[in-house]
Structure formats: C-alpha cells, structure tokens
Amino acid sequence: MTIVPRTPVSRDHELDRAMANAIRMLSLDAIENASDGHPGAPLGCAEIATVLFTRHLKFNSVDPTWIDRDRFILSNGHGSMLLYSLLYLSGYEAIDIDQIKRFRTLGSICHGHPEYAVEHGIEVTTGPLGQGFANGVGMAIAEEYLRQMLGSDLLDHFTYVIAGDGCLMEGVAQEALALAGHLRLGKLVVLWDDNSMTDDGSTEISTSEDIRTRFRAAGWQVLDANGHDFESIDVAIAHAKSDPRPSLIACATMIGRGFPRLEGKRGAHGGRVFKEDTQAARERLGWTSPPFVVPSEVLNGWRSLVSARNTERYDTWKSRVSELAPERRALLERLARRKMPADWQAHLRQYKKSALSLPAQPSILSSGEAVATLFDVFPELLSGAPDLEGPTCHKRDLQAFTAIERGGRFVHYGVREHAMGSIMNGMAAHGGIMPIGATYLAFSDYLRPAIRMAALMGLPVVFINSHDSIGIGQNGPTHQPVEFLASLRAIPNILVLRPADAVEVAECWEMALSRRDGPSSFILSRQALRPVRTTHSNENLSAHGGYVLAEATGGARRVTLLATGSEVAVALDAKGLLEKLNIPTAVVSMPCWEAFEQQQESYRRSVLGEDVLRVGIEAAVRFGWERYIGDAGIFVGMSGFGASGPGDELFRHFGITAENIVTKVLQRLESGKQS
Amino acid sequence: MTIVPRTPVSRDHELDRAMANAIRMLSLDAIENASDGHPGAPLGCAEIATVLFTRHLKFNSVDPTWIDRDRFILSNGHGSMLLYSLLYLSGYEAIDIDQIKRFRTLGSICHGHPEYAVEHGIEVTTGPLGQGFANGVGMAIAEEYLRQMLGSDLLDHFTYVIAGDGCLMEGVAQEALALAGHLRLGKLVVLWDDNSMTDDGSTEISTSEDIRTRFRAAGWQVLDANGHDFESIDVAIAHAKSDPRPSLIACATMIGRGFPRLEGKRGAHGGRVFKEDTQAARERLGWTSPPFVVPSEVLNGWRSLVSARNTERYDTWKSRVSELAPERRALLERLARRKMPADWQAHLRQYKKSALSLPAQPSILSSGEAVATLFDVFPELLSGAPDLEGPTCHKRDLQAFTAIERGGRFVHYGVREHAMGSIMNGMAAHGGIMPIGATYLAFSDYLRPAIRMAALMGLPVVFINSHDSIGIGQNGPTHQPVEFLASLRAIPNILVLRPADAVEVAECWEMALSRRDGPSSFILSRQALRPVRTTHSNENLSAHGGYVLAEATGGARRVTLLATGSEVAVALDAKGLLEKLNIPTAVVSMPCWEAFEQQQESYRRSVLGEDVLRVGIEAAVRFGWERYIGDAGIFVGMSGFGASGPGDELFRHFGITAENIVTKVLQRLESGKQS
Incomplete structure (x- = not known):
C-alpha cells in the first residue's frame, strides 16, 4: 500500500523532552x-x-x-x-x-x-x-x-x-x-x-x-x-x-x-x-x-x-452509541460490561436434559456438543485448538478466524499451546470476547504459565483439556496425564472441572461460564463414559463440587467411594459388588474440589460420610487426596507414569477396577482398621 | 568454507528403494x-x-x-x-x-x-x-x-x-x-x-x-x-x-x-x-x-x-581407547557409564562442615557455594541459567560455553527457560554430562514440560529454583511462587528438595547427585536464612526426607511443627514460644517429601509424632499437606497468591510467623480438638 509520509509538524521539543523526563x-x-x-x-x-x-x-x-x-x-x-x-x-x-x-x-x-x-x-x-x-x-x-x-x-x-x-x-x-x-x-x-x-x-x-x-x-x-x-x-x-x-x-x-x-x-x-x-x-x-x-x-x-x-x-463515539438502535446498544453495553445475555443457560439446560438419553460417549465430545449450543447465545464466544481440532471436538462446524475471514469463530493456533493460552488471556482481558481453547491434558503444561496468569488476573478463560488419563491407551505415558489434576488443583483461583458424564458436562459448563472472575479448566476423557446420571435434576448438582450420586442401600453407610470423571462409573460398579456383600456403600461424584471447599462444613461432612471408610478413586496420582480420605482412607489410582497399551487393559494393569476396589475395601474392613 | 561436492556414486537404487519400502x-x-x-x-x-x-x-x-x-x-x-x-x-x-x-x-x-x-x-x-x-x-x-x-x-x-x-x-x-x-x-x-x-x-x-x-x-x-x-x-x-x-x-x-x-x-x-x-x-x-x-x-x-x-x-575407536593412558581411559569409561568419581562427596562434606560457621544467607547462595566445590571433582558438570546468572548464584567464576570457547562450563541460555530444560535433558541423555540449570521458581512453569520429560525418562538432571516464596518481596505475586511446591511434588520420580540452611543445602546436593535415575528440583530462597543446624552430623539427615531437628523438651511431645526451607526457622521460634507456655513442641525439618515416603513406617511415625497436634508450616498453598497433618492438623501458609511489599512484611501480612503459629496451636489445644 502507499504510505502517505507524515508531514513534519512543528513541535515543542522542549516540552516533549520535559514530558519524557x-x-x-x-x-x-x-x-x-x-x-x-x-x-x-x-x-x-x-x-x-x-x-x-x-x-x-x-x-x-x-x-x-x-x-x-x-x-x-x-x-x-x-x-x-x-x-x-x-x-x-x-x-x-x-x-x-x-x-x-x-x-x-x-x-x-x-x-x-x-x-x-x-x-x-x-x-x-x-x-x-x-x-x-x-x-x-x-x-x-x-x-x-x-x-x-x-x-x-x-x-x-x-x-x-x-x-x-x-x-x-x-x-x-x-x-x-x-x-x-x-x-x-x-x-x-x-x-x-x-x-x-x-x-x-x-x-x-x-x-x-x-x-x-x-x-x-x-x-x-x-x-x-x-x-x-x-x-x-x-x-x-x-x-x-x-x-x-x-x-x-x-x-x-x-x-x-x-x-x-x-x-x-x-x-x-x-x-x-x-x-x-x-x-x-x-x-x-x-x-x-x-x-x-x-x-x-x-x-x-x-x-x-x-x-x-x-x-x-x-x-463522538459516545454520541454514536447513544444513537444506536436499542438492540445493538444493548449488545455493545453487555459486552463492554462483561455481562451474560438473558437466559443464557436455557440451551445448556436443554442439552443437560437431552444428555440423559445419550449413549456412552467421550466427555470431550459431550463438551463439544454442550458448547455447540452456546455459539448463538454468546456471539462473543471464540473457540480454538493447537492443531487438535478433530480429537478435541470443539470446532465442529465453526468457520475459522483467518486473515480474511474475521467473523470466524475458531482459531487455528497451530502447534502453539503456550501462545494459545496467553492469547486467550489477552482476548479475555481485552473484553468483549469469551475465549475457550482445547488441547490434550498432557500438553497443558506447555501453557501452564498462561493458566497461572489467568488465575492471577482473575480472567474468565476456559481451558479445555482432553485425553485426561491412561484411558487414552496406546499413545503411552507421554500422552497420559497422571500429575495434572493435582498440579492444576494446586493453583489458586481456578476451577478444575472433571465431569463424569454428559449431564455433569452440561452442569460444569454452567459453572465455568457463570464464573466471571477467574479461569476454569475442564478435564475430559477421550474414551467413552457411560452415563452415571440417569434421572433429571433441575438443580445443578455439580455446582456443589461433590455430591452423593448414589446413597448406600441395605443399611447405614459403611463406605464412601469418592471419584471424579471416568472413575465415577468404576465406583458405581464397586458399590454394586460391595452391596452384594452386604456392605452399604455410597458413591460421591466430585467434579470440582474448589466448589466443594466452598460448601458448608455440615454439607461436606454429610457427603463424605463420618465414621465410614473413605476411598478416593481417580486415574491420577494420590497427591492431594488425603484432604478427603484422611490418614485412614484408601486411594485407588496411579502411583507413577502410565504405559502404552489399550486403555481398558491399562485400567486393569494399574488396578483401577471395581474388583480391586472391593478387594482393598474388604482387606481394610477385615483388618479392622476402619476409622 | 569450501564444500567439496560429493562425487555421485553408482548406487543400487533398487536396493535403496526396497530398503526404504x-x-x-x-x-x-x-x-x-x-x-x-x-x-x-x-x-x-x-x-x-x-x-x-x-x-x-x-x-x-x-x-x-x-x-x-x-x-x-x-x-x-x-x-x-x-x-x-x-x-x-x-x-x-x-x-x-x-x-x-x-x-x-x-x-x-x-x-x-x-x-x-x-x-x-x-x-x-x-x-x-x-x-x-x-x-x-x-x-x-x-x-x-x-x-x-x-x-x-x-x-x-x-x-x-x-x-x-x-x-x-x-x-x-x-x-x-x-x-x-x-x-x-x-x-x-x-x-x-x-x-x-x-x-x-x-x-x-x-x-x-x-x-x-x-x-x-x-x-x-x-x-x-x-x-x-x-x-x-x-x-x-x-x-x-x-x-x-x-x-x-x-x-x-x-x-x-x-x-x-x-x-x-x-x-x-x-x-x-x-x-x-x-x-x-x-x-x-x-x-x-x-x-x-x-x-x-x-x-x-x-x-x-x-x-x-x-x-x-x-x-578403530576401540583400539584407540585400549591404547589410552590409564587415567584418560578411566575418565572416558566413567563418563560413558555415568559413574561417580571416587570420593566425590568429600568437598561437599567439607562445605557442610564449614557451613556451620556461615552467617545467615540466602539458600540459593549456599547452593552456589556448595556447587562451586564440585567443578573440579566433576569435569562433566555444566551449569547455566536463563539470563539470571547474578541472582541465581550458580555462575560465579565459571567461563561461559560459547561458539568459540567450548570448554566453558556455564551456558548462557538467554531468556529461554523451556529450551534450557529440554537442552539439559538432551545433555543428560547424551551421557558424559551432568547438567544443572537455575531459574526463579515462579518461572519454572515455563520449563515444566521438560521437567516432566526428565522424570519420565529418569534422567539425572538438576533443576535449581530460586526466589521460592513471598520472601522475595516487592516483585510481587507474578514472581512469588505459591503453588509450585505442590505442583512439583505431584510429578512422579522427581526429588523436590527444599533445604532450610546451608548445611541442609550440602546434604541435599549429596542426595541430588547420588541419584542417577531421575531428576531433582531444588527450591531455594532469595532472602537470607539463618542457620538451623548448629552441630555437625556425619550422617546426612536430609536424606531421611524429614527428621526431628529439635525434639520437644519439658515433657512428652504435644505438638509437632513440620516445616521446610525458610519456614524451619519460623518453626524453631514458635517452639521456643510454645515451650515457654509449657507445651513441649518438636520441630521436624522436611526437606524432601519423596525421600521421607521411602522411610520405614515406624520411622515416619516417630518423626511425625502420634497423638500430637501436627502443624504444617510452609510459605505455599496447603495442597498436599494433609498427608502429614491429617484431618486434625493445622496448616500455616498461603491460601492464595502473594502481594507486592517487603518480604518480612509479607510474612507478617500472611500470618506465617511464630506468633501466629502459637495463637493457632493454643486455640486448637484449648478447643480440645487435638487428635
């Protein structure tokens, strides 16, 4: 293009110098x-x-x-x-x-x-x-x-x-x-x-x-x-x-x-x-x-x-705004003030209802489906992924944002995770944009410095992490996160959300988007998760952070199985086996520890159960779980890095199975060490 | 330079193609x-x-x-x-x-x-x-x-x-x-x-x-x-x-x-x-x-x-080696097999002894001093830092490794933390090199993907992290790590070492270098730490991971104060105050949780104390501390990000003081909730 040379203006350089000084x-x-x-x-x-x-x-x-x-x-x-x-x-x-x-x-x-x-x-x-x-x-x-x-x-x-x-x-x-x-x-x-x-x-x-x-x-x-x-x-x-x-x-x-x-x-x-x-x-x-x-x-x-x-x-700008048609002005003001549109939860809640009839499917897919309902509601929603649009499921039919198409709503970041994180922070700080971005959980360390900055600034950025455990299978330990749940939970001012099925996915999205003063991090599976929520609840149960998904039956609760994400279904299976052995067992789903910590102590105690054996179940390291299982509890999960093999075989290999939970519970109950 | 064009050779391209196929x-x-x-x-x-x-x-x-x-x-x-x-x-x-x-x-x-x-x-x-x-x-x-x-x-x-x-x-x-x-x-x-x-x-x-x-x-x-x-x-x-x-x-x-x-x-x-x-x-x-x-x-x-x-x-190479003078051959073989030189601990132990008479000084400086004793012992030791040679204290009088000076032993990585981490991994995997590299703990997230790879590969790389808490003061929350101890401890197969004074620094270096099958991460202070180890011990006490630094006096132990790094001195002060109030209190220094976990259960119990009130003290988030303080214990530390102000003021502002420990212990003991 032609550049019009700036005409040298007579300037007061003495004043300039003093201003700089x-x-x-x-x-x-x-x-x-x-x-x-x-x-x-x-x-x-x-x-x-x-x-x-x-x-x-x-x-x-x-x-x-x-x-x-x-x-x-x-x-x-x-x-x-x-x-x-x-x-x-x-x-x-x-x-x-x-x-x-x-x-x-x-x-x-x-x-x-x-x-x-x-x-x-x-x-x-x-x-x-x-x-x-x-x-x-x-x-x-x-x-x-x-x-x-x-x-x-x-x-x-x-x-x-x-x-x-x-x-x-x-x-x-x-x-x-x-x-x-x-x-x-x-x-x-x-x-x-x-x-x-x-x-x-x-x-x-x-x-x-x-x-x-x-x-x-x-x-x-x-x-x-x-x-x-x-x-x-x-x-x-x-x-x-x-x-x-x-x-x-x-x-x-x-x-x-x-x-x-x-x-x-x-x-x-x-x-x-x-x-x-x-x-x-x-x-x-x-x-x-x-x-x-x-x-x-x-x-x-x-x-x-x-x-x-x-x-x-x-x-001039102000007067232009004052002359705007009401709808356009309302949108501008909503965006400028970072407000939510009216009734923004409606589609998400509709998805939550419909999720009851979904088959077993990856929670990353459920998340992609839930988010797909939001693009019309939030014109400010921009998605993206660092060269993983397929497996992270959040592009779907979105057009790309490109050098030519500025209305595109999916950013192809390239294989640049760290930039994605910091760019999302910039979008959120700019205002008027609601950025979400997806990668594999194992690669989220690449953008961890940006996650920290989002938490420190209190920016409403949503970091979506897929392929969240050994459940990914054959790609092996480089791609199998084991320490990431703990390391993300350690960051102040971030919600770490690990929903167990599509219903919880919808609830967690409502939590993440409701939050205007800090980031959220979704932890989602590549493998299919069977539904664990089988009846509709108007209440957002996940918003409690942890809740009794299935109360003990056949007597007073003796065991509480605490699980997140893909392990909630394993816990339900273990409950079935334990109750056949006349051990009344409750299953607690804990999609968000940070939200659980915000609950009343009495609620937390009733959920965790007192004078019962508590078992933490998560396909990740134990670090941090002592908060809920105490000294006396059992942890079923990982103790080191993963391995390369089919996902279901790995769950058996590492003992994250209903049968192994039952064995450990029985051992503990028999040894009389129940707290 | 002149490139001699490679003479085209007659090749069997059919074989080439078959080999590729x-x-x-x-x-x-x-x-x-x-x-x-x-x-x-x-x-x-x-x-x-x-x-x-x-x-x-x-x-x-x-x-x-x-x-x-x-x-x-x-x-x-x-x-x-x-x-x-x-x-x-x-x-x-x-x-x-x-x-x-x-x-x-x-x-x-x-x-x-x-x-x-x-x-x-x-x-x-x-x-x-x-x-x-x-x-x-x-x-x-x-x-x-x-x-x-x-x-x-x-x-x-x-x-x-x-x-x-x-x-x-x-x-x-x-x-x-x-x-x-x-x-x-x-x-x-x-x-x-x-x-x-x-x-x-x-x-x-x-x-x-x-x-x-x-x-x-x-x-x-x-x-x-x-x-x-x-x-x-x-x-x-x-x-x-x-x-x-x-x-x-x-x-x-x-x-x-x-x-x-x-x-x-x-x-x-x-x-x-x-x-x-x-x-x-x-x-x-x-x-x-x-x-x-x-x-x-x-x-x-x-x-x-x-x-x-x-x-x-x-x-040819083999025969050349067989003709080497014995000393040169021994060096080559030692390097090739990643063995330690004879008596390698001698200088470090000497430093440990001399450390008893050091004044209060930053542990990052003590580490630099300890490491300085090792360069003659380990010709394979290469240091480096990403543009922080001064504040991270591990260059000292080392020559730089440059395009011309290939014998230099300090790599100026530039402001490139991530590359530093991955380059150190490459050096260690190459063999013959013992890489160490220092940056601020708050920036260690930039190289976290490399730290994870070192742990996964089991490479003996030493990551040195300075400026480890709010103790850094005015640079503020961006530079004040609060979640990093937890997030590093969550990684499998890495030693996280947070020594309390120069004596522990020397002991921790012996631990880090003894380890040939995985990385170590030092967590060190910018602010001066007063000596907490005042008598010489031939034994490497830090190698137990945690040990009783000062046993309770005046009766049976009622309280165990568990602390790491800069907070060990705070714990000692609190012990003094509590014992004046007739509350026999022990102080446990826990420079390395991973090593502590490797000890016999009876040892761990005796160190932590049974039927006593346990207090965890660390200028970092609580996450993970429940392992040692249980449900009933107290934690004195951070609950969120830091702030910008002088370091000592910040310790008071966030309540990480002997006085606040005493207040909390008294409250707990009086409320009769002692476990």
Whole structure:
C-alpha cells in the first residue's frame, strides 16, 4: 500500500523532552524511595512512551474501561514505573502521586509488577517475560473479531506493546508472533526496546538472531526508529498504523538513559537507585523540581495533549452509541460490561436434559456438543485448538478466524499451546470476547504459565483439556496425564472441572461460564463414559463440587467411594459388588474440589460420610487426596507414569477396577482398621 | 568454507528403494496390527531415514551405548514405527520382529511413542512436540564440550534430528534453534519433514512463516532436498556435515507416501490402517512378502551397509581407547557409564562442615557455594541459567560455553527457560554430562514440560529454583511462587528438595547427585536464612526426607511443627514460644517429601509424632499437606497468591510467623480438638 509520509509538524521539543523526563524522574524517585525496582526500562523507553501516549494512543483516563480505547501493554513488566508514570501523567485518577510514592509497598496499587486493573488503566498483569507480547496478539484478534461484529464505527482501535529483548527470546512470544503474522493483525504495533542489554549483560552473550529478519519471515512489517528521537518514533508509529501487517518497530535505545552512573550498562536493568543517583539524574536532565513533583507546565502539557487528542474522539463515539438502535446498544453495553445475555443457560439446560438419553460417549465430545449450543447465545464466544481440532471436538462446524475471514469463530493456533493460552488471556482481558481453547491434558503444561496468569488476573478463560488419563491407551505415558489434576488443583483461583458424564458436562459448563472472575479448566476423557446420571435434576448438582450420586442401600453407610470423571462409573460398579456383600456403600461424584471447599462444613461432612471408610478413586496420582480420605482412607489410582497399551487393559494393569476396589475395601474392613 | 561436492556414486537404487519400502511395510503392518498408530511420518520419511542410517549415521547396533556414536532423535515421536523399523533393520537385537508385532501392546518395548532406552537405540523419549528438537541441541552442546575435553580422537560425532512442522512451531524449538545458531553447533543436523501437513490439515491453516528465512535469521545453514530422492538427501546431509553452522535440511516429502488411500492427505497423520490398506500398499510398492517379513536380500542390504560403514570406525575407536593412558581411559569409561568419581562427596562434606560457621544467607547462595566445590571433582558438570546468572548464584567464576570457547562450563541460555530444560535433558541423555540449570521458581512453569520429560525418562538432571516464596518481596505475586511446591511434588520420580540452611543445602546436593535415575528440583530462597543446624552430623539427615531437628523438651511431645526451607526457622521460634507456655513442641525439618515416603513406617511415625497436634508450616498453598497433618492438623501458609511489599512484611501480612503459629496451636489445644 502507499504510505502517505507524515508531514513534519512543528513541535515543542522542549516540552516533549520535559514530558519524557517527567517519566524518568518519577521512576527514579519512586525506585529510590522503594529501595527496589527496575530503572532501566522506564528511562530507556521514556521518549517512546511519551510519543505513544501524547500523539497516538486513544484512551480516556476518566473512562478507563472505554471499550474502543487503544490497548497498551508493557510486556517487560519489570519496568512498571514506566506504566505508573504514564498513567499518572495522563490523568488516571487512581494512580495519584501518593500511590507512586508508595510504589512497591503493601497496599499500593503501584505494585512491583503491573497487576491487571482495567479501571486503573492496567490492561494485563506482566512480569513473566513474553506473556504481555502474546496477550497483545490476543487483544488484536479480539479487536478484529469485534470490529467485524460491531462495525468499525463502534470498534476500531490499535494494540500497542512495548517489549524488551527478553520478551522476544521467549518461546511464547515466538509462537505468538508467528501466528500474528499469519493472521495479518495489522492493528498490532510492537515497540521493541532494542537496547542490546539483558540482565546478564550484552545480548551478544546469548543471541545472534537477526530479529528484523525473523519477524519479516513471519509476515511482519519491520521499521526502525531512534528510540530517543520523538519524530523518529512518531513517524514509525504512523507507518505502523497504516500497514495491513502487524508491525515491529525496532527502537534503538540506551538502557537507563538519564541515570548517569548506570546508563547503557547492564546494572541499569534492576540496579539499586540511591539518593546520589536521583541527584545526578536531576543535574543531567536539568530537572529542578523536588522528588515526586512534576512542574505544572509539564503536567499540563501531558494532560492537555492527551485530552486534546482524545476528547473529541471519545465524545463522538459516545454520541454514536447513544444513537444506536436499542438492540445493538444493548449488545455493545453487555459486552463492554462483561455481562451474560438473558437466559443464557436455557440451551445448556436443554442439552443437560437431552444428555440423559445419550449413549456412552467421550466427555470431550459431550463438551463439544454442550458448547455447540452456546455459539448463538454468546456471539462473543471464540473457540480454538493447537492443531487438535478433530480429537478435541470443539470446532465442529465453526468457520475459522483467518486473515480474511474475521467473523470466524475458531482459531487455528497451530502447534502453539503456550501462545494459545496467553492469547486467550489477552482476548479475555481485552473484553468483549469469551475465549475457550482445547488441547490434550498432557500438553497443558506447555501453557501452564498462561493458566497461572489467568488465575492471577482473575480472567474468565476456559481451558479445555482432553485425553485426561491412561484411558487414552496406546499413545503411552507421554500422552497420559497422571500429575495434572493435582498440579492444576494446586493453583489458586481456578476451577478444575472433571465431569463424569454428559449431564455433569452440561452442569460444569454452567459453572465455568457463570464464573466471571477467574479461569476454569475442564478435564475430559477421550474414551467413552457411560452415563452415571440417569434421572433429571433441575438443580445443578455439580455446582456443589461433590455430591452423593448414589446413597448406600441395605443399611447405614459403611463406605464412601469418592471419584471424579471416568472413575465415577468404576465406583458405581464397586458399590454394586460391595452391596452384594452386604456392605452399604455410597458413591460421591466430585467434579470440582474448589466448589466443594466452598460448601458448608455440615454439607461436606454429610457427603463424605463420618465414621465410614473413605476411598478416593481417580486415574491420577494420590497427591492431594488425603484432604478427603484422611490418614485412614484408601486411594485407588496411579502411583507413577502410565504405559502404552489399550486403555481398558491399562485400567486393569494399574488396578483401577471395581474388583480391586472391593478387594482393598474388604482387606481394610477385615483388618479392622476402619476409622 | 569450501564444500567439496560429493562425487555421485553408482548406487543400487533398487536396493535403496526396497530398503526404504521395508520401513513402509513394517510400519503399516505394525500399525494395522495394533489398530492404532501414526503412519504419516514413517512413510513420508522412509527415504530420509534410509539414507541417514545406511550412508551417514555412525553407530554400532551391537554396542548401542557406544559413547562416540552419532545421536539420532525422532522429534515427531508419533512416527515411532519409523524408529522401531530402523532399529530392527539395523540389527538392534532388542527390537526384534516379535517386538514390532507387539507394537503398542502392554509390555512391548515398541511403545506408542519412543521411550528412552539407550540400550535399545532409543536416545530420548519423544511425543510432546518440540522436545526432541531441543534435546538435539543439548546433545550437540554435550558433544562440543566433550570433544573439547576428551579430544576429537575419542569423541567426534553428529546429532541428527528428524522434526515435523509441529515441532518447529513449538516455542521450545524456536528458543532452542535461536541458541543453536548462536552457539554455532555445526554438528547438529535437522532433517525437516517438510510435508506441508499437520493434524488439522494443510500447514496453511496456521502458518505462513518462511521457515528457511527464520532459521537463517538465527545463523543456520539451510539446505533443500527432495525427501524421496536418495541422492538429493545424501548430498544435503554431506553439505550439512561440512558446514560450521547447524544445518536445517528442508526435505520436501509427501505425508504417508505409499499408503494409497491417504497419502498426501491430512488423514495420513494418524489415520487408521486397515487390511485393505496394507494390501493396497503392497501392490503399490511391489512388495510381495507377507506381513512382518522383510526379504532376506533387503534385510541383508540394510545390515551389510550399516556394518560395512561402521565396523572399522568402531574397531578403530576401540583400539584407540585400549591404547589410552590409564587415567584418560578411566575418565572416558566413567563418563560413558555415568559413574561417580571416587570420593566425590568429600568437598561437599567439607562445605557442610564449614557451613556451620556461615552467617545467615540466602539458600540459593549456599547452593552456589556448595556447587562451586564440585567443578573440579566433576569435569562433566555444566551449569547455566536463563539470563539470571547474578541472582541465581550458580555462575560465579565459571567461563561461559560459547561458539568459540567450548570448554566453558556455564551456558548462557538467554531468556529461554523451556529450551534450557529440554537442552539439559538432551545433555543428560547424551551421557558424559551432568547438567544443572537455575531459574526463579515462579518461572519454572515455563520449563515444566521438560521437567516432566526428565522424570519420565529418569534422567539425572538438576533443576535449581530460586526466589521460592513471598520472601522475595516487592516483585510481587507474578514472581512469588505459591503453588509450585505442590505442583512439583505431584510429578512422579522427581526429588523436590527444599533445604532450610546451608548445611541442609550440602546434604541435599549429596542426595541430588547420588541419584542417577531421575531428576531433582531444588527450591531455594532469595532472602537470607539463618542457620538451623548448629552441630555437625556425619550422617546426612536430609536424606531421611524429614527428621526431628529439635525434639520437644519439658515433657512428652504435644505438638509437632513440620516445616521446610525458610519456614524451619519460623518453626524453631514458635517452639521456643510454645515451650515457654509449657507445651513441649518438636520441630521436624522436611526437606524432601519423596525421600521421607521411602522411610520405614515406624520411622515416619516417630518423626511425625502420634497423638500430637501436627502443624504444617510452609510459605505455599496447603495442597498436599494433609498427608502429614491429617484431618486434625493445622496448616500455616498461603491460601492464595502473594502481594507486592517487603518480604518480612509479607510474612507478617500472611500470618506465617511464630506468633501466629502459637495463637493457632493454643486455640486448637484449648478447643480440645487435638487428635
């Protein structure tokens, strides 16, 4: 395409410099004050950020959640003072000078690393490198999809990411950039803080990659800029915005510029800032204000420039919205506020009813069927899988989201699990999108860093994991998860859902989607699961986390069999055998431990049973099960990795059978060790 | 450099074709027989593998562990029948036709995916994509290091990797290839099965990357070959071997070639093979032998070609070794057999003694000091970190391993955690190297897929994790691990070691290095830990996993405080306070749960204490602690993510203090609920 060269404008470069130096001094003062922090990035990127915020970024600091704002991500989150300075200077009320003075102290919203808080202008939590970059790709996908859906009069914005060398080295960023180029996410602009320096020293220590060529190989536009020259940055951003490809702007910078003792040196990255340093910086920068004071003309400069550029755009947008037909406005507002559509459960509940008459089938298939009922209800629902669309069953008849078809609702992530996770986080953080993504449970470790970030941010992302045990059979131990249930349950703020049949699948989807403040993780089988719920219940039984699926008969309960997912049917078989032996046995299905923990103690006790033998049954390691079976209970499951062979043979091989449960229960009851 | 063009040799192409087709028919027959498997890769790569094994690969099927063999990795491990066919055809005794007939059945060594078994010719376990590629980079580093150390007369070989599109999309491969180019690993040759097809269909669905340019950008030589033309492949491999850069050979192939119904189609990847298909393939390939029968002239062709090329090389090497000076020979043999040097513990035990007089210091520093004593003892010890050499303390005065300095003992991995993990696995699987690598515990999820592979393979890799809790302070929750201890403990076959002070650090290193059949994971603090072991013990107390550090005084034990790492000192303080209140309290340090589980039950009971109140104390989530504290115990630790503030303030904020332990114990004892 033809690029119209930006006409050089007469700019007040003295004001520009002072505005950039305000970032420098706020950052240095705050880091000195906290005796901790990372000066390198805020100082090195001061000009880049100033140009971006005062000349390009579309936002309204008075309405930080404006859905059509440009998104800005500081992927190198250790440079958090850059972001806090920008937010303060741009007039975000929550980030006042007092918060900045309390940078890195307990209770301040100016945390060590930026923590997701859209209402304060913080679009995502960053810190673990590469995540923010990939989140940006997710935001750009969200923007494309929503622009197609809502129309560019309502939604049309850019996603800007500042990323350091470290971010670009990470595999997650490498995966995400490949996908971004493939999908031609033209509204994604990455500003690379190209300072040739990492924590260990010169980047030459660990890389000789030609990063420009690498990005071009993936279909990006690559531009160069002097990262300390306002006009150079400005022109580059303008070019980036006008190209249909995603753009990388290599901004040549000096790390810690303006920090005389360490600028350009390795130590600037996270080096301690002393009073002498802030003093020396003041002299170098000609900054005469005391700590934490930005001269009013500079602050006014920031705020008037930001406001001048954005007020009209915002007001125009608002008035456009006010003129919308009611239905379209309602949709926009629902999406902007992350609300659920009216009666959204109806189709899911219908599926739950119909599930009673389904034959035995894989729970991953049931999940695909349940979700298929939701796409009309939730126009914001986007599915995807990393090259496993067939076996993970959540594509079905969805069209793909591609470089051309922006209305497609299935993202082909390629064999890029980690990027999928972080991209879904970016979509959810962008808002207006409800992302779900499916892979094999054994591969979910590849995206675990993203799962953690979703839990930490409290993002409503649904991670779907199939092929959840030795039940997958011949593919063998690499593909057989045994430790994943435990390791996911260990993460705070995530629901781990392992439904036993299609009815529980429907119930668990209702739980997952009801949850707007954290992620959920489905654990689903490849092998067919026979129905264990045979009568309809209006109540969502799974929402209790654990419930008595089949009460003991023939007397007072002596044994409680606690099981999840595919092992619930095994427990039912064991109950049948035990009750033939006159041992009244209850079966408890526990699809979600986290929900169970939220129940009243009396409920939990009645479900688990007191003074009974408790048996935990799960085709996974015991780790964590002691919570329910105590010291005295029995566990029937795995004690190590799996093996390669047919799934049913493996269940017998590892003793996860009704017969083995009976044997163990009898042994324990006979030895009189029943607690 | 000048490449001498390979003189075209007169070859028996009919035999070549038959040899390649032997792979095809063995693979199809085995997959049909198993009713499960992946025909696409074995059929598509038959010519590539035939050329590699019969014309290039240096190995001796009678001595599969020969340390100077070329290494071959099938990174796209789903194509396992390719590997088993090659091993059978090359004369590996263990992989006989009976094993191949039992492909994917329980008990066969022809597992669904290749499982590490050097004695059978299987260099690494592969399946999760990208891992094998990165393992190959590790093997190539190992080779460079050992060649420098032992001399090229003893050690001088190539590492060959076959990788599919999926492998190359994975972040771990992207990271590893960047490092391989940077380190100029000229003896690494990757044969890319360039068939433009993935499980979801054409690669065009998810990638438009110019892979050749991408590799060139990272410093690789890139060559093209017709993957079904023996001479084309042969010439490319010859070129690859003679270039100082790592080489990617893009081998244009047709997926499933020779499988009439599905060749060139998506379904060939993992599609079912029926009797009609093997019949159709026989016709297409002119293959007249019955299933599982390779005509003797073809089998002889394979074996004589393999033997002709390798016997002399092997015998020469053997005689060279027999003429070595005794010391050099002993070293070589020790390395080849993965034995420990005599008296290897001496320095470590010396450090343990001296540690008694150390001040309070971070356990990551103690670990760095302990390890520093080992480099002279273990010339095979290689350290590294992903851009955290300073804070992780394990570089110290080591020289870097670089493209020029092959004797360097510290690998600068760059900000590439996942690659570090998989590269360490490759080094360990190569043999002759003892790899250790350090990062922050919060980032260890990035390499978790590699940790799992190390555990699955039983490789003696040591993963060092620093900055292990809220104790890191201001960097905040992104950098504060809370769920990682639980999630690592959930993995089978790994020792998770969390020492409480420098003495325990030394003991834990002895445990980690003693272990030759699985990985270990150190969990270490950034903050200073005061010594808790104040008298010398000749015994390695940590090796019990848990032990009574301080027995209760003033009467029979009423309370057991169980703690690990930084919380052991907190427990000691609480003991002091409780005993002032006449509550006899013991403190148990539990640096390694897995070792504790291996102890006799009577020992475990005596340590934990019976009929006492047990309190688990760990600055991490409770998950898993019920194993030791039971239903009736108390847990003092974290219940969610951390926060940003000074570390000591955070310990108070989250109630992980001696005072809070005392309060909780008193409440419990007073409420009479003591079990």
